Amino acid sequence: MGSAPRRTVVDVAAGVASGALTASAVLEENLAAISAREKEIHAFNLVTTERARERAARIDADVKAGKHIGRLAGVTIALKDNMCTRGVETTCSSKILAGWKPPYDATVVRRLADEGAVFVGKTNLDEFAMGSSTENSAFGPTRNPLDTSRVPGGSSGGSAAAVAAGFATASFGSDTGGSIRQPAALCGLVGVKPTYGTVSRQGLVAFGSSLDQIGPFGTTVADSALLMEVIAGHDPLDSTSIPQPAPSLMNVLDEGVKGMRIGRITDMPEGSSPDVLARLEAAFDALRVAGAQVVDVTMPSMSYGLTAYYLVAPAEASSNLARFDGVRYGLRVDGKDLNAMYGATRAAGFGDEVKRRIMLGTYALSAGYYDAYYGKALKVRRLIAEDFAKAYAECDVILTPTSPTVAFKFGDKTSNPLAMYLCDVFTIPTNLAGHAAMSVPFGTGEAGLPVGVQVLAPALGEVPMFRVAAELERSV
């Protein structure tokens, strides 16, 4: 649909390593695509053209000189603008951070750089990752490259659009309640939300600290597997990082699904459109044909996940966003004393959705309401984890839609926050439980737009999850 042809991470890395491709040539293809379409798409808050060119040239020189090069040599990558990049503006698509240049790189950024990645720029998001359409950015919305009258999903909409439009070979987002998987589904990409604690959160601007994970957007399942192998694994700088090495995923992709048990939720929340449900059925059929067994499971608490999430996430956000007070970073609006400066800075710096969630979270945590709201939400969170545990006694992975619908039109859900929140009904339970999940493109629905099927797995279930995702990809 007018987008540049896309290269895969695996092909670029192999091509650059062998000398068949140069990092500079790959980058110039992306920059040409950006020149042609970025005005219309607005995937980026910042394109770091000169830095990227210098880096690509250095990698090409290293290849020529026969020096050691990494697993991602020459792979062009776009980063969601809530990941710290040393000396490069990091805004979270918020006025309150405009102009801030972090004094350090996020662990994920460092690991990618160590393997030879070339960073193209910082991508647009819903302000502080709060949203499901990228319409909440202080710098304007991102458009879906497949149909520019529609949203790319969110909150990592810029990262999804950047890959879908051929602006980068792959990209990274963060997923607090579905912010990688939903935009991946809406833009026809593979998007991974790793098990909580698998990927370091150090240098990711915190939204909901018990929910956030960084993960990749790729064109293929293999690309996503390779990127996961690079970024996962223990980081002493994140105290919630699980102390074990990253699992091998590339070598399980061809194992097939024979004998695997695929869960189908019989009491799944309603509201999905028929085209999406038809693709989900087709996915079950494909896995059955490939030798898997489909088993019925129940998740009676699933529909309560939204309620639990929209109390837990704002509560954590209200605490995390207290640091944006005009003292250490970004915007300051002067006041007669410190408190007046805080109130004025935050009023001017935060957008409507962020203010709404800070208010909701502060209220849910305040004296007299804690037990009725936040405390209850944490108990619902436990029920969801227990329901998952029972389900995973019967099956290896569970399949659901990623999003109840294909990409929707701009403005469709902006007037009603609850309608927007419903976009995440299938993705949220994974974050509450700390589990792994990924979205895999599986054909098209309404208006020829992509439909994503979500593969859910238990904590540290990345291996079975990637096996099933690879099988789905083979059978599209």
Place this chain on the structure above:
Amino acid sequence: MPEPISRETVAKVARLARLDLTDAEVDRMTAQLAGMLDHFRDVDALDLSNVEPMNQPIPLTNVLRDDVVAESLDRDEVLASAPAAQDGRFRVPPIIGFEE
């Protein structure tokens, strides 16, 4: 569940959150928060009396590191991005004098 959220409560929460809201924002926020909190009553259908709250998904305890000096952030680089700095410190308006 508690009473529906009032305008006064919203204004108080805004003060706690250090957010200067306009009167119009307080009105709008009161209606929106009331709508959401009403929706959240769906969990009243669940029996939660014997359920333990879950604070974090993958509990790790006593995460410690060796007590050795490691690299830390460069002070000048940190202060370079602050709205106001002086003599190697963040500069802020007077702290004494506000009412609470």
